[in-house]
Every structure is written in C-alpha cells, then in structure tokens.
Amino acid sequence: MTVSKLFSPIALGGLTLANRIVVSPMCQYRAVDGAAGDWHMVHLGQFALSNAGMAMIEATGVERDGRITPGCLGLYSDDCERALERVVSVFKTVTAMPIGIQLGHAGRKGSSRLPWEGGHGLSVGEGGWATVSASAVPYDGRHAAPDALDEDGMERIERAFADAAARAQRVGLDAVELHAAHGYLLHQFVTPLVNRRDDRYGGSRENRLRFPLRVAAALRAAWPRERALGARINGPDGVPGGATIEDTIAFAAGLKDIGYDYVCVSMGSLVGGQRFEASPGYLLPHAEAVRRATGMTTMGVGMIVDPFFAESVVAAGKVDMVAIARGFLEDPRWVWHAAERLGVTMPFPPEYRGADPAVWQGAPHRPLIAPGPWPQAKAS
Template identity: 80%
Template sequence: MTVSKLFSPIALGGLTLENRIVVSPMCQYHAADGSATDWHIIHLGQFALSRAGMVLIESTGVERDGRITPGCLGLYSDENEAALSRVVSIFKAVGRMPIGIQLGHAGRKGSSHLPWHGGHGLSAEEGAWATFSSSPAPYDGRHSAPVMLDEAGMARVEVAFVDAAKRADRIGLDAVELHAAHGYLLHQFVTPFVNRRTDQYGGSRENRLRFPLRVAAALRAAWPRDKALGARINGPDGVEGGATIEDAIAFAEGLKALGYDYVCLSAGSLYGGQRFEAAPGYLLPHAEAVRRATGMTTMGVGMIVDPFLAEEAVAAGKADLIAIARGFLEDPRWVWHAAERLGVKMPFPPEYRGADLSVWQGAPHRPLLVHDPRPKAEAL
C-alpha cells in the first residue's frame, strides 16, 4: 500500500471528505420547470457508490429566469424542492459521501436552447424569457440583449440565492457551491469585458466585485457553518479587456474573509464562441496561483482524467482537491480505478466484491481497464 495525497482526507467547513476527489457539477438539461426527474436519480445514483470525497449536483438556477435552458435544474419553488428532496434522499440511502449543490444564475446566458439543439437564444414562440446582466450587452449574436440589473433587481437575485440555500439545507444537502464563473451572472459583474457600468458596481476591481461579494455574504449568513460552502470562480478570462488572475485572487481573498471554505478555479464561456487552448491540467496554474496568494483551500479542474496527474497536482500543492466531470461521465468507477493505478487499497462494497482483483481468480490485471496503461505505482 502506498501513501497518496489524493486519497488523504480533508476538512471543508464542518465536513470531512474521505479523499480529495470531487464529482464536478454537470448540467444534464433534464429538469421539468426546474424540477428534478428520474434522470437525475439515475445520473447522480451512479456516483453514490463511486467513493469520491464529495458529489456536487449540477448548476441549479436560483430563480426561474436564472436558468440557462428550459431543461435546467432549479431550486426556486416548492415543487423543485420536493423533487430534489426525493433524489437526495435516495442518494443518501445508498451513498456514504457528502452531496452538495452548485447554485447559480445564468444572467445574459439564459433563455437558451439545449446545447445539442444549438444553444442559441430562444424565440418568443419557443418560450423565451427576459435575461439580466451587469450591462445590456448580449452574450452573442444569437441571444437577445439582457436588461441591466438595477438595485431592485440585484436585491431580488440576492434573496433568490438565500432562499435556494435554505431549500438546499432543508432537503439535507451537505454543501453549497456559489457559481460565479463560466460567464454567468456573477461573473458578468466581475469581468470588465461585460461589466461596463459607471456606478458603484462597475469600473474598479473593488466595484466589480461588490455585487458578487454581496451575494456571497448573504449566502454565507444563510448557510449553516457545520456544512461546507465554496465558490467556483474564473481565473483569467483569456480575452483582451477581460478579468485577470489578480481579479481572481482578489475575489478569493474576499470569499476567504467572508468565511468560505474553498474556491474552485475554472475558466471560459464568457461569450459565445470563445475558444482557447486546452490540455489536461491546463487550469491548474490558476488554482495554484490563487492558493499560494491567499492560502485558501483550492479545487482544481480542467480535463483531469489521469489519476497520476491528479495525484501530482495535489502532492505538489497546486490544488487541495480535484474536481472531475468528463472522467466520471465516461467511468463512474473512476475512483476505484485511480486507487488501483496509484497502489491505494480501497475496500469494495461487499455487493461489488466480485470486481476486486484479490478475489478475481485468474485475473492478473483488469482486462477492461484502458484508462491508463501505465503500471501501478510502487511509490509516490
């Protein structure tokens, strides 16, 4: 048995995670007016036995007009709450790890078609709704211009985040992640690429962070301290006139001062058609920069599917946790296989003991394992 940093426990607020692997939020577009369906039971249920440190439910709209698409999950009504409560109760009856939720507001990216239907803005005949942003600039040429939020609108959004958090607490969720990345509403305030305001919410870095941190503070006040509270933010926007790593560091410092337990560093999706070079671990430098500048517990993401890359990132102090999305979609047993490749002994659920190589007679290696051809690590 080897010693693995990736498979060591970590405390997040009132939670202790068994390891540092997180099932990242993954939009599924299968909700009915924001309410979870049987799809969510199956989708999340496959991770209940994953042995990840924590599972995070997809980005969830805090108000109806805050959804990305008509199929996006929401937590703004009693019906939403009841439907998600059913999913969570089933997950918890089987799973042993914490399960949390990412709360967000799409802003100018809302009122969109499903991605596999093009992702462009809905027409009035298709049920389009009004969108909101820091400024009235549209996401792209296929979306309508949003309404610039005034004080009353900002107050409404702030209350919506708080109300959604209270619903999340009532149904037994263990963590909340504030979504302030990917070009959604709160990121639309942070980045000068979108935020063209001339009032106290635009211009300087302090002004651009004012509303996101105001929402973050309200969420912190509403969410129990014995659970975990984090935020996903963008690193550099990668576009001229966009937010910088210094903006991300300042945002993380503000979140830390409010009492947030972790921050996840992401990137992209600021405007329609944005493209950038991507490779496994390409966002880890942003997580490392924020971690070293703030001392805050940091989560890394970005095409991390190789367990050796995840181990190296955590062991080298580039991030404290690793969130994985596509890797789990392709392999819900990613954690089991990662433990095997890293030489970590992980007990199988007794019902699945037949998959354990130690009792798989005549199987010197896992014949179907093609995720990493390298041999098991003898030492890390």
C-alpha cells in the same frame, strides 16, 4: 498500502471528505420547470458508489429566469425542492458520501436552447424569457440584449440565492457551491468586458466585485457553518479587455474574508464562440496562483483524467482537491481504478466484492507503477 495525498481526507468547514476527488457539477438539461426527475436519480445514483470524496449536483438556477435553458435544474419552488429531496434521499440511503449543489444564475447566457439544439437564444414566444446582466451587452448575436440590473433586481437575486440555500438545507445537502464563473451572472459583474456600469457596481475592481461578494455574503449567512460552502470562480477571461488573474485572486480573498471554505478555479465561455486550447491540467496554473496568493483551500479542474497526474498535482501542493467531470461520465468507477493504479487499498461494497481485483482473476490489468513523464499543467 501506498501513502497517497489524493486519497487523504480533507476538512471543508464542518465537513470532512474521505479523499480529495470530487464529482464535478455536470449540467444534464433534463429538468422540467427546474424539477429533477428519474434521469437525475440515475445520473447521480451512479456516483453514489463511486467512493469519491464528494459529489456535486449540476448548476442549479436560484430563480426560474436564472436558468441557462428550459431544461436546467432549479431550486426556486416547492416543486423543485420536493423533486430534489427525492433524489437526495435515495442517494443518502446507499452511501455516506457527502453530496452538494452548485447554485447559480445564468444572467445574459440564459434563455438558451439546449446545447445539442444549437444553444442560441430563445424568444419569449419560443418558451424563453427576458435576461438580465450587469450591463445591457448581449452574449452574442444569437441572444437578445439583457436588461441591466437595477438595485431592486439585485436585491431580488440576492434573496433568491439565500432562499435556495434554505431549500438546499431542508433537502439535506451537505455542501453548497456558489457559481460565479463560466460567463454567468456573477462573473458578468466581475469582468470589465461585460460590466460597463458607471455606478458603485462598475469601473474599479472593488466596484465590480461588490455585487458578487454581496451575494456571497448572503449565501454565507444562510448556509450553516457545520456544512461546506465554496465557490467556483473564473480564472482570467482569456480575451482582450477581460478580467485578469489579479481579479480572480481578489475575488478569492474576498470570499475567504466572508468565510468560504474553498474555491474552485475554472474557466468558461464569457463571449459567444470563445474557445480554449485545452490540455491536461491547463487550468491548474490559475488555481495554483490563487492558492499561493490567498492560502485558501483550492480545487483544480481541467482535463484531469490520469490518476498519477491527479496525485502529483495534489501532492505538490498546486491544489488541495481535484474535480472531475468527463472522466466520471466515461468511467463512474474512476476512483476505484485510480486507487488500484496508485496502490491504495480501498474497500469495495460487499455487493460488488466479486469485482475486486484482489479476488477476481478476470480483473483487467492496470499497471501499478506511474507512467512517465506525467502530463504537465499548461500555462494560459
């Protein structure tokens, strides 16, 4: 049996993952007033037998007006909690694999149409809502200007994150991930491109990180230490006047001081129309920089689809884990096939034993030697 770093266990707080492959949070836009339904049952259910180290539920609004779209998942009401408990309960009846949830607030990117309907802002008359942000700066010309949060609003949102964590605990989730990336509310405070405040929440890096770290601390206080707590944070914004990698590192260091177990370093649209030149591992240099500077357990994302590449970046210490989204949409058995290609023995569920290449003569041929050269992480 091959010794694989990718398939070795890792501890996150009081939780131990069997391997370092995570099903990334993937927005589905199929909730009804924030409540999960049959679509979520089937979508998440296909990953219950994936043999990943952990599965993460999509970005979930901590308040109704914190959703990205009217179809986004929420955890702000008893109805939301009951609906999600149904999904998680079924997931846990068929697998011991941990399952977590990503909690966030869309801020000025909220009240949007579904992506396949254009994604532009919805008016109140169209079923939308008034949005909030660090400053009254609109996301783009297709969204209304948000209201700048005052102290009462910040306290309300801080409580909403803590309340959602309490609901997540009752639902039986194993991990919570604070969403502070992709141009959503907490990221809007971090970046000087959106945060134009002249009070103690704007200006200097320390001030811009004050509210995100305040929310992070409230979430840490509300979430049990025996479960895992992480955060998805943004790398440099990639636009003039935006946040830098130094901001990312300072944010990660603050989260480590608060007691977070890991960070996932990602990148997402901060301003309307923003595009990224993507290639396999294109975000890994940012994650590696954070890991090197802070020593914090770090998850990498960004077109990680090849098992040999995933193995190489974890084995080289660039990141401690990888999170995969589209790769799992295309192939929910990604982990099984990765193990086979890397020469790692992985037990099949008895019910699926007939598809085990060790006993199935019709199994597709997949090379057990690494192709070369592996894709290289591209600096950005």
